[in-house]
Amino acid sequence: MDEISTTHARRFVVTSVSSDAHMWNLVFLQLLLEERGGEVVNLGACVPDDVIIAECRSNRPDALVVSTVNGHGHLDGLRLIAQIRADPELADLRVVIGGKLGIRGSENARFGGELVAAGFDAAFEAEAGLAEFDAFLGALENRPTRELAMTGSMK
Secondary structure, X not given: OOOOOOOOOOEEEEEEOOOOOOOHXXXXXXXXXXXXXXEEEEOOOOOOHHHXXXXXXXXXXXXXXXXXXXXXXXXXXXXXXXXXXXXXXXXXXXXXXXXXXXXXXXXXXXHHXXXXXXXXXXXXXXXXXXXXXHHHXXXXXXXXXXXXOOOOOOO
């Protein structure tokens, strides 16, 4: 697959939501992003919102990638994105969330729209696979900041 950029490496901060203790998904995302030429700061599991915000201020990533597998991503994600969009230093940061956004199986896709409406640039439900996330990465170089997208309706 193509690298994210041929001119400079994209910087990413990868994290889980504060209630999510799963680490394997974060390692997978880190390796995926690095394979595509990205530089990754992996904050790990169960990261408090204030730590995520401080790390994004400090690292100035091109995008924050939030992963969740415990089924509470839509709840923790709504709280996190409200804080990010309210922060003048981070208001324009590209932020995506993906994984198990809820606990309702195939019905979890409905949370994507709510998360995008709240301020995420994209929401990727686990059952949709990696194709949409990969497309997002490929288009990242040419996307204006805060162009909204959601799984199944990428612009």
